[in-house]
Amino acid sequence: MPKGSNAALKVVFAVIQAKSPIGLNQLSKRAHLAKSLVLYHLPRLIQDGIIIKQGKRYTCQPFYKHKDTREDLADAAKVLITMLTKELIITPDTTEDELSEHILQNTITFIRLYKEGLLQ
Numbered sequence: 001m002p003k004g005s006n007a008a009l010k011v012v013f014a015v016i017q018a019k020s021p022i023g024l025n026q027l028s029k030r031a032h033l034a035k036s037l038v039l040y041h042l043p044r045l046i047q048d049g050i051i052i053k054q055g056k057r058y059t060c061q062p063f064y065k066h067k068d069t070r071e072d073l074a075d076a077a078k079v080l081i082t083m084l085t086k087e088l089i090i091t092p093d094t095t096e097d098e099l100s101e102h103i104l105q106n107t108i109t110f111i112r113l114y115k116e117g118l119l120q
Contacts, residue, residue, distance in 0.1 A: 008045060014027055
């Protein structure tokens with residue numbers, strides 16, 4: 001993934017925080033990212049089922065906005081952070097991009113497992 005791979009997470013969080021489906025311009029502003037970078041990440045996030053495209057607007061899966069889901073994800077994030085710190089080996093040669101990619105991939109894996117009901 002290119003420099004700034006945490007941009008995908010910024011896109012996801014901006015969509016989750018929007019009260020209704022959000023257009024590209026608003027999404028870019030909320031995520032504090034260039035439109036081109038948002039457009040780069042959207043296809044993968046849509047393919048992964050995290051974001052839904054509705055015409056020219058974007059929203060997230062409804063369960064992300066549910067209070068219980070947000071609380072569950074917050075609790076699970078603590079577990080994820082613990083898991084990342086146990087498995088992550090940072091050396092002087094580790095780049096910020098490598099670290100961001102590792103965190104992004106683990107987060108996406110975690111979300112998929114959660115959606116499939118494999119994490120309770």
